[in-house]
Amino acid sequence: MPPCWSGCTAGVRAILLRCAGFNNVDLAALHRLGMFAARVPAYSPEAVAEHALAMKAADLGFLQGTAGATMMGLRTNPGVEMTDQSLRADLRDLARSARHLHKAMLDVETQYFGAVGGVLEHLQLVTNHPHFAWLLKLSGLMAELDERLDGEEALEAFEATQFRTAFEELVGPRPPIDEEFRKRYLALLHDAPEVAMAHGVLRQALGKVPQAR
Structure with a gap:
């Protein structure tokens, strides 16, 4: 540089x-x-053509409303019926994205901590050491989501909405439910590209889940 x-x-x-x-x-x-x-970890030639088409659509005035809705995290197809199957698919995508984000955060925090020994020692540190304690907010929410997805009762839209709200209160854009978590999370976003990219994937997954009105 x-x-x-x-x-x-x-x-x-x-x-x-x-x-x-x-x-x-x-x-x-x-x-x-x-x-x-x-960076763009999986870049394809088709993306260039898609971008050109999107630019032309924007020039014709077709994308302004959709872009605004996307930035606000709104669904672009509010008229689609939300069934148990569709809600589960969206929440499973959210769960996968959250696990990916949590792993990225844990990897960075482990690097900051230093030597952790073997797998069991690492697990004990993650579970009990104060250095990793702030991550329990996210892992606890992930466990709640996994438990609900494992249940046999049909999912309702309001449940999906509650999970979206809970995640957004942790990582944004909603006001933080835990100021200390948000402060440390934003620091990781600034310092670790892998966390920033995982955050973007999580935001895309959250955008598919219905939100409170």
Whole structure:
């Protein structure tokens, strides 16, 4: 990274790359500057054509309302009936995304902690050590979701709504239910690209789940 960057990073918190790797970025320099880089891990040629089509649709005025709804996390097909099957599919997607995010967060926190020994020692630390205690908020919510998905009773839309609200109160964009969790979570978003990418996947999954009106 050019030396001149050290004096002109005011307000810049992230470098977003339209490529699949980090080989063209000095990650150590970014870390020293308090910045992070994010990439596109699975980039396909079809995405270029899709983007061109989307730009043309935007030029014709077709996308403005849909884009606004997407940014607000709203469903674009509110008239679709939400059955037990569709709700379970959306919540399973949410559960998978949450597990991916939790693993990314745990990996980073483990790096910060240092040597943890074997698998059992690591599990004991994650469960009992104060360094990892803040992650229990998320893992506890994940356990509640898994338990409900394992149940045989039909899911209702209001239950899915409650899970969406609970996740958004932890990771955003709703006001935080736990200020300390949100503070540490935002710090990981800034410091760890893998957490930032997992957060984006979780937000996409949350967007499929009905929200409170």
